[in-house]
Amino acid sequence: MNKTLKDAILNGFYDDNYPGHELLGPQLLANNSDNKIWSTLRDELLKCKSFTWAVAFITQDMLVPFKVVMADLAKKNVTGTIITGDYLGFNNPRVFDELKKISNLKIKIASEAGFHAKGYLFEHEDYQTVIIGSANFTRSALISNYEWSLKISSNKEAALTKQFSDQIKGLEENSFDLTDEWLKNYRKNWVKPVNNHSEKNIISEKIKPNQMQQDALKNLQGLLAEKQTKGLIVSATGTGKTYLGAFAVKAYKPKRFLYVVHRRQIAEKSLQSFYQVIGGKQSDYGILSGNKHDVNKKYLFATVQTLSQDKILEQLPADYFDYILIDEAHRAAAPSYQKILCHFKPKFLLGMTATPERMDEQDVYKIFDYNLAYEIRLRDALEEKILTPFHYVGIQDYEENGEIIDDTTDLRYLTADKRVQYILKELNYYGYSGDRPRGLIFCSRQDEARELAEKLTATSHPAVALTNEDSEDKRGKTVTELEAGKIEYIVTVDLFNEGVDIPSLNQIVMLRNTQSSIVFIQQLGRGLRKYPNKQFVTVLDFIGNYKNNYLIPIALNNDTSRDKDRVRREIQIPDFVGLSTINFSQIASERILHSLDQVKLDSMRELRISYKELKQKLGRVPLLLDFYNYGSTSPLVFAKNHALAHYGDFLQKMGESVELTKKQSQILSFVTKELLSGKRVHELLLLKMLLNSDNRKISFDEYIEQLNKHHAYVDKDVLNSVDDILTLSFFDVKSGKTTKKEQYGGSSLINHDLLTYEFSPVMRNCLKNTAFKKLLMDVLETGLLLNQDYQNDQQFTIYKQYDRKDVCRLLNWPLDVSAPMYGYRVGENVTPIFITYKKDSEEKRNAVYDNQLSDGRSLRWYTRAPRHLSSDEVQRLLKPDMKLQLFVKRSDAVGKEFFYLGEGKVLQDTVKEEKIGPKKKSAVGMNLLLKRPLAPSMYKILFDN
Template sequence: MVNFVENLKESLYKGFIDQSHNKADTFKPKLLVNNLTENENVLTSLLEELSDCQDFFFSVAFITESGLATLKSHLWDLKIKGIKGRILTSTFLQFNQPKVFRELQKITNVEVRLTDLKGFHSKGYIFHHHSHYSLIVGSSNLTAHALKVNYEWNVKFTSHENGEIIHHFIQQFEDVWDGSQLLTTEWIDQYEQSYVEREYLPDLEKVIEIPSEYHVNTLKEAVEVSPNKMQQAALHSIQLVRDTEHNKGLVISATGTGKTYLSAFDVRRFSPKRMLFIVHREQILQKAKSDFQRILGGISNDFGILSGTSKQSDVRYLFATIQTISKENVLHQFDPTEFDYVLIDEVHRAGAESYLRVINYFQPRFLLGMTATPERTDNFNIFELFDYNIAYEIRLQEALEEDMLCPFHYFGVTDFEYNGELIDDTVTLSKLVTEERVNHIIEKVHYYGHSGDTVRGLMFCSGKDEAKELSSALNHKGFRTVALTGDDSQVERIRQVNRLENGQLDYIITVDIFNEGIDIPSVNQVVMLRQTQSSIIFIQQLGRGLRKHDSKEFVTIIDFIGNYRNNYLIPIALSGDKSQNKDNVRRNMKDTSYIKGVSTINFEEVAAKQVFKAINNSKLTSLKVLREAYLELKNRIGRIPYLGDFVIHNSIDPVVIVEEHTNYYRFLLKMKETIPVLNDYEQQVLIFLSLEVLNGKRYHEILLLDLLFQQGRVSHTDYLRELEAVECSIDEDTLFSVQRIFNLEFFTQITTKKYGEIPIVTSEEDMYRFNNSILRSLTSNEYFNFLVNDLLQTAKEKAGIYNPKEPLTLYQKYSRKDACKLLNWHNDESSTMYGYKPKHGTCPIFITYHKDEKIDSSVKYGDEFLNPKLIRYFTKSNRTLQSEEVKKIIYADERNFDIHIFVKKDDNEGGDFYYLGKAHPNEGTAEQTVMLDKNEKEIPVVTLELVLENSIETKLFYYITKE
């Protein structure tokens, strides 16, 4: 309690008196805004407070389904923990729709009351913690736009439970609460009857939710269709392909982003004498023809369909199925130059013989291919088919940011436990369709709900039998479902899709046949009941609900997460991060700000643990995984990819490759590529550059090597001038450290041997130069020269995330060896560093926060964060207050020792630690205590508090501290 009060006082001093005050700031007042460029939003702070509270109460005038959806999984976790809350709202202006009140009733650990207080317009969120309250008060209602997108001002502040200000808020809340009416089913029924759709008034929900986009079209006239922002950029890029005299182009565009309209706009610009549009399913043809007619205009007789049921062929704009036009007798009805513009939809299928037959037959002036997923599991190279001319590419994250897709709320939910164990990879059909699991599925789809009046859902299963049995089980419980599999005809599929869209079905339950090529814009719920086997399929299935439709504001994605080995693919698929870097994958689980707009990604706590478990257990850098990523990139660019290509194309992290194979040359040999030969020493130099320079953690080495590569030799003066130009430090210790890296004196004997045993860079008469062997190789071996340059340019790109002004960058990850190097130690002492080591005026402290249960009790220290700025730290065992190394920590400030804190969540994170910045001993907190060794014998240890100069960013704090 004393610590909290002191921390609060210091935080308030910083917040209200002196912003430069740096003793404590955990509880300082904070302005919360939605800043899209900084990936900040009000919702993040609200969820952080929710996750750590004892109870909560909200007073909000306006609530939308989408706003409530952002909290649902978190409220579910609180329910499991027995934590309850209260929400006070109203019917002011009749903004809150009846359905949102029914959604509120589903959240059984939250009591809801309604006030008829005239002009009720409050927006406050209050959280009760162990010893204090947190408040978020300002302009944000409980709507998705207010919490994530709109320009809002909210203040978050903290009060002791005895503080006057919090009692004012609580009293205000209780006064209105006591005079309010409990939300009941009967009340909702009455409200529903009196609720008036405001067709004659401005749409209040749009005015409040999305004021920047709201306008009233009083004339109700037809609006001419014009290209959106993405389509304008794509049209420009397609024209550039033609202007450079290429006759083929590939457009990669996420499902639902308007590829058909885009192609129609381009056809209008191209103005062909005749056009051929090829699709793989007849049900798409009519819609495509209709869209083209709307954009191109002209008489109906100019447009025709060639398919199994329609034989129109003598038209200007022909829309054909591949099944029909690829038939020899049909294909040869046309002259090869008949169509001067040919489009192929879902062109990733073009590896099939039928497509190749058509593509090889026709000779158009321009061929355009369109797909959402060009990557192929059969290794057919779509990119080669289009001469590697990617005219335009927009993926899921960019499309969401441009508001081209329907927003989604993804919920990773916990799958059913069978005999106390989560369903796993080996589960049998009988376990998948038990009464209990079916009830579990119903509970989750009901709780997480859907936008709109009635559910129109797709459920994806792992097998045909499961789909059929689940459909039967759900139908017995009153749902209207049908199972569709690859055994069903196209006619039957179309019939059932129409039934779903017309409200005659609640769900279509299927396996993989609806992954692509199906357009059901009204789908408002997608349920995934199978393990994720592929990032591509995951996005295809999620994408079934992303088309915009008047009947929905968002789509709900419910992913049932069991004990599956491939769960690590979920954050990879959602983020689009292909780096195969485990740290990136973990970060994308704890920080989902890469999803733009009002869309959110949410995991129930148990489900999140299953994903983290899969990440820990996975081998993301297996040769199989690396080979697949390599071949995918090679197909895309049409040649052997090099390190820089992986960065440019957002593919696998080059550092991941070299850490597995020591250098990229050796990796290419593993890929069975025929490449020029390097001698042993050239390979050793590449190993040095790959393992010591490529990661970009210190720019000094990269800069000097790049100067030497370009100029041959560099003076000490010129080197310093170049360092200053990029704001790198030029102190003697750092420059001496760089020298020891290049002459290999920093490294252990084993590492020095691996790097060739002779200095990489020599320094004589104030001049730097490569050693003679490297100089000869750079001159005589063109391939070695190329590989070195590729590595240096890639290192420059990697260095972009690090602060050149400081040796270490906050929240980046470093190994013990990195710390030795970047803190300018003379030697790599990482093998003997263990928890900490004071040396050279610095003391790096390495903390593994969650200790393995199996480790020896004598090293199982109880280090813990008391708050985001304060650590209770334990020294090594068998240390006392008189131990010299302990004194160096206790009196670090007096002795000018810089304490640097490095923390990792647990040993599953490998050998790298998050850097949390410098810390200072909290005066008077050091005390000697005891801990037990493996024989239950008491041994001395010293504990003290360390105050961080920078409070840990909240997302990282919760990630590290939570079990």
């Protein structure tokens, strides 16, 4: 470790020719899209033996993710100290209350006047890490602000480390332990710092269209310009859906406008919002609900129950309103709404909803002619800071004597006193933002909800159970009691998935299995509407032994890949959504991973469901491009599915009429399986250019010009490789009884001479089939979009995944020699090396090759056996000009693809012949140094235990 640490320091401070080390080398930390300062702090916490932080300012909105880490560290007996203070009265007294809840944390108050430090010290086994700079322990500083912090690791005997340690030691000596008495006095004398943003300013900002609303309004104008008469906008709860509707109506300037909703309270509130935006005479606005019938008003806000009455509809001609807006448009399939929609014939009908996906399979999109004008989804709204950020915490549910909550757990256990106490303990530990808890608890059954509410109330946490058996009046009254602080919790089953508006909610608690990603996001979004003094929402998910746990990371990350390996990474390295954080305790992570191992995400059943949902949304047969733009499944899933030859094959299995010849099907299979992934732009671009050409012919110069526009590297080898791929000669290698070339039809797709490229006669004939042509273009356009994730100016993109066949192609080799390649293949000037870091079984032949990331920067690697230092293969491998390309995967369980880690360099003094394996055969071992230091996130994915 000492040599590694020394090299890393010299690399950072003296000469980058010394080997670097991403984990130990000096780093300038900032908040960017790839990494946040909090991510580095979190990683250091999880690896350290102890820590001491000196931070002047701490905010409560950063303590929830910190508590998740500290709870896991407590199980490993890792403790820490935070030195903070009262400078400028920045720290809210609540911060100290919350810090005191962390059992393995000591809190000290600095006596130094003007204490304004921002330093983080971590003690490791044989070195220390210091992070020091501009970042306080606040959510803004650690996640979003433009901050700089310098991270330095050094030997404990280093002068700089000693200086910092001495400063910390002196600071501790001049600090005192946080006491109840000090906190009582601080709270008594504390004056909240002045906030420059008054409530008046916040309100005025809300009624100006934000960027997403502006985009939606532009799209609505586009529909009107196209003479469309209907449109649908999907807008997440709390994103200003009502104001957006008002802006749209203001722009249209209708003679008479009708707003339809299911509750009078919403109609009255919406009237006020529209008046704020549109203005004019107050007398132009009216209500149609109950006994109030203002049918002669210019802007009429009606409840569906009153409007749908025959005696009301008889008073209003079909063309009475030229603009109608249906709020909560997912309800529009109901008979009462249909009665209204059949009666009126407006010039434009607008639907607005937060939840278009219906569990009852009603086709909401069809009602609005599939004119989806705009979508403001939850994740987008959080990124744009339209909603209150959340801190999601996945923690283990109550467990006793090895018994874990699951789908069949008896009610007595669900509402046992010990489980209730456990839930309350976790609710108290993770806390809430605001003056008192206002929580919504989702559980699995109605009797559980009632009993849980009674037990919470009995423990001085007043709660009310609400189910679908309760009246609308009781629901409204209960919500009012929660907002007034008379009760702390509403306990329900699935009643509040949509339609409820409780802006003051500051806790969402999930005590049930996740049945669907849609419902999960609906429930998560209940508390995200902005509210005064609410800085965040605490979302506590008690994760039991549920078979659907795998849906949690998929829903939180809006993951459409259906790729288990990617879902695993999302659990290992939790993501950020704007200022929101996603956090899993260690045991909760293990339960989710266990659930993931039991499911097949890309099964035909799952694909069928996804296809039906998208077809309903679009009102037509979706293509791969539609899955890329709108779907719940990545287009790549269809390419990777071994049961499908291509997407046309899938459509046929779905009962769609797709007529293809055998040859056409084989060609579609080739472009789908080999090119759709977008890992190289060259073939996709050439085929699309030919397809768009009138005579199916383009010049060599035109092709080169387009490659340059796509910033793609061009040389003789890659152009020859494109020919090899599109003539299928690359695939002229035995694969079972036939060659892959024969499986793809055996015919070249192109002809190429010195001056031109053109489609082959076989392709020209196939293109006479419009279905084939459409499906081919679909693959090419989708592949070009997927290619945006890759760097076209080089053969491989760092940290992207490739299988052995991809590597053969991208190295411009004339044949696919991936089958016999195994761990490596020595080429003329480049050698790809494939390393599986963890072997699944010690009995496997390759388990004797003990690949080790010995110091975080170099891998011990072995040639095949038997091999000797004098072997021709080894001599060629060790040539000074041989380029080594390193590809690594964690284990065989993650599939065939390897992460590209960049070039490697043989450390010559580590090369030696060794006897390996049970038969003690000779092999040559060597350390391969990564030329590019490994990113912390990749280190965690590949090498962390």
